[in-house]
Amino acid sequence: xxxxxxxxxxxxxxxxxxxxxxxxxxxxxxxxxxxxxxxxxxxxxxxxxxxxxxxxxxxxxxxxxxxxxxxxxxxxxxxxxxxxxxxxxxxxxxxxxxxxxxxxxxxxxxxxxxxxxxxxxxxxxxxxxxxxxxxxxxxxxxxxxxxxxxxxxxxxxxxxxxxxxxxxxxxxxxxxxxx
Amino acid sequence: xxxxxxxxxxxxxxxxxxxxxxxxxxxxxxxxxxxxxxxxxxxxxxxxxxxxxxxxxxxxxxxxxxxxxxxxxxxxxxxxxxxxxxxxxxxxxxxxxxxxxxxxxxxxxxxxxxxxxxxxxxxxxxxxxxxxxxxxxxxxxxxxxxxxxxxxxxxxxxxxxxxxxxxxxxxxxxxxxxxxxxxxxxxxxxxxxxxxxxxxxxxxxxxxxxxxxxxxxxxxxxxxxxxxxxxxxxxxxxxxxxxxxxxxxxxxxxxxxxxxxxxxxxxxxxxxxxxxxxxxxxxxxxxxxxxxxxxxxxxxxxxxxxxxxxxxxxxxxxxxxxxxxxxxxxxxxxxxxxxxxxxxxxxxxxxxxxxxxxxxxxxxxxxxxxxxxxx
Numbered sequence: 001x002x003x004x005x006x007x008x009x010x011x012x013x014x015x016x017x018x019x020x021x022x023x024x025x026x027x028x029x030x031x032x033x034x035x036x037x038x039x040x041x042x043x044x045x046x047x048x049x050x051x052x053x054x055x056x057x058x059x060x061x062x063x064x065x066x067x068x069x070x071x072x073x074x075x076x077x078x079x080x081x082x083x084x085x086x087x088x089x090x091x092x093x094x095x096x097x098x099x100x101x102x103x104x105x106x107x108x109x110x111x112x113x114x115x116x117x118x119x120x121x122x123x124x125x126x127x128x129x130x131x132x133x134x135x136x137x138x139x140x141x142x143x144x145x146x147x148x149x150x151x152x153x154x155x156x157x158x159x160x161x162x163x164x165x166x167x168x169x170x171x172x173x174x175x176x177x178x179x
Numbered sequence: 180x181x182x183x184x185x186x187x188x189x190x191x192x193x194x195x196x197x198x199x200x201x202x203x204x205x206x207x208x209x210x211x212x213x214x215x216x217x218x219x220x221x222x223x224x225x226x227x228x229x230x231x232x233x234x235x236x237x238x239x240x241x242x243x244x245x246x247x248x249x250x251x252x253x254x255x256x257x258x259x260x261x262x263x264x265x266x267x268x269x270x271x272x273x274x275x276x277x278x279x280x281x282x283x284x285x286x287x288x289x290x291x292x293x294x295x296x297x298x299x300x301x302x303x304x305x306x307x308x309x310x311x312x313x314x315x316x317x318x319x320x321x322x323x324x325x326x327x328x329x330x331x332x333x334x335x336x337x338x339x340x341x342x343x344x345x346x347x348x349x350x351x352x353x354x355x356x357x358x359x360x361x362x363x364x365x366x367x368x369x370x371x372x373x374x375x376x377x378x379x380x381x382x383x384x385x386x387x388x389x390x391x392x393x394x395x396x397x398x399x400x401x402x403x404x405x406x407x408x409x410x411x412x413x414x415x416x417x418x419x420x421x422x423x424x425x426x427x428x429x430x431x432x433x434x435x436x437x438x439x440x441x442x443x444x445x446x447x448x449x450x451x452x453x454x455x456x457x458x459x460x461x462x463x464x465x466x467x468x469x470x471x472x473x474x475x476x477x478x479x480x481x482x483x484x485x486x487x488x489x490x491x492x493x494x495x496x497x498x499x500x501x502x503x504x505x506x507x508x509x510x511x512x513x514x515x516x517x518x519x520x521x522x523x524x525x526x527x528x529x530x531x532x533x534x535x536x537x538x539x540x541x542x543x544x545x546x547x548x549x550x551x552x553x554x
Contacts, residue, residue: 033430037430045436075264076266077264078269078423078434079268080234080269081269081270081364082272082275082382083275084378084382084462085357086276086343086357086462087276087356087357088359089357089359089379090361090379091364091379092364092367094234094387094466095234095264095266096233096435097238098435100267114423114432115434116435116437117237117435118238160279169296169297170289172289
């Protein structure tokens with residue numbers, strides 16, 4: 001088992017291909033890494049419990065490949081920034097806990113996990129899914145893990161938005177009596 | 180000066196063992212689980228995350244449990260833990276304009292595009308103790324929620340963008356703009372504070388500052404100690420994704436999402452003979468659902484901007500950056516305050532000796548004077 005900081009060669013190739021697009025409206029759309037960004041983001045934002053349930057169910061059907069650690073899971077902090085007035089210059093808002101790891105499948109694909117919180121298992125499973133999504137098993141993994149996670153996330157958001165919408169009010173300014 | 184003492188190990192061990200017992204309380208009452216604290220005391224969890232300056236609801240719940248509900252003690256635990264974390268990096272500034280809002284209100288525009296969304300608020304409650312909660316009337320509450328479902332369908336359909344209120348004012352040039360700028364902001368957790376601190380550091384200090392202190396400072400400006408006539412232009416609470424550049428990948432990904440409370444105040448004018456009058460603004464952004472704190476932060480932020488906005492310093496506390504920032508941190512404050520209860524025997528011994536000497540000298544002089552007078 002090797003623990004090293006070196007990223008996989010495929011990542012280097014990506015790095016050369018250009019900076020992430022920084023269009024103010026949607027940085028995803030124009031990025032060449034849009035698909036991978038989308039699944040990595042989904043894996044990070046899903047709860048560790050939900051991800052574990054999906055990955056374990058998938059592992060029962062198809063054995064997960066063996067791998068070596070490029071970076072064993074580690075817990076750290078990320079400084080979250082905000083903008084003055086929401087749109088102005090940046091300031092430091094406070095940190096959040098993040099767990100990250102990197103692994104390489106025996107077939108050579110490199111998977112990265114960067115997830116909110118302190119669950120090493122969450123990071124490992126995110127990295128495993130990230131790696132698998134670069135293999136021939138991508139479609140099966142998408143169907144077993146990503147699609148249901150995305151559906152769950154959207155249902156949750158819709159339920160919350162509906163609750164918020166239910167509290168939408170119209171205030172009327174009353175005419176004062178004195179005229 | 181503090182001089183260390185030795186001994187007392189046995190007593191200290193026993194005190195800590197008893198503390199554990201007292202924390203647990205009556206064994207006949209079920210023990211609190213962390214998910215119970217996280218889900219049912221979520222506003223306490225939010226405060227601990229905000230002032231602990233670390234977003235991690237599970238950890239904050241654990242700290243609250245360990246601290247027996249003493250939130251400043253819990254914040255202390257979080258701050259101590261925070262210092263042990265390696266810093267992985269920093270996020271892109273969060274896009275609060277794209278927040279998935281649970282709550283979004285404006286006190287300035289009745290018909291704000293996107294609407295006034297009250298969210299789960301204490302506002303408009305009667306602040307009467309609800310004895311039903313003591314009787315665990317949850318089934319009843321659920322039944323009530325079912326009945327109001329039809330309204331949800333109409334509301335959900337029109338969900339969508341909630342533009343910033345300040346943007347409308349901006350369109351007319353009625354309010355000062357906040358131009359984006361990508362310089363690296365200073366970080367008070369990495370370098371000691373120096374004054375003048377500047378607005379980025381002030382906002383960092385205020386967002387992690389003690390809620391009570393920041394509230395008190397904000398209230399002082401409302402009562403006339405540096406009045407600046409604030410309106411809550413907008414208050415929004417909801418989730419935003421956190422995005423970060425991953426160096427080994429060469430692109431940015433979302434690493435999670437956090438709940439934030441943002442408050443923008445619209446305040447009275449700045450302007451001069453050469454520049455037309457414009458509304459000014461104060462800003463509050465805090466982890467979690469923490470609106471009292473976010474509004475307070477915005478008022479204090481606005482008060483501290485007096486110099487930049489060309490106002491007079493009328494010498495009030497809320498205009499004094501060093502006064503506000505140096506006293507806003509409850510961990511620094513409690514550390515210094517509470518240390519005076521620890522053994523200061525050597526210190527006090529020297530004071531005792533000094534006062535005995537002073538009194539001895541004074542009495543000797545007095546006795547001498549009496550004797551002289553008698554003669």
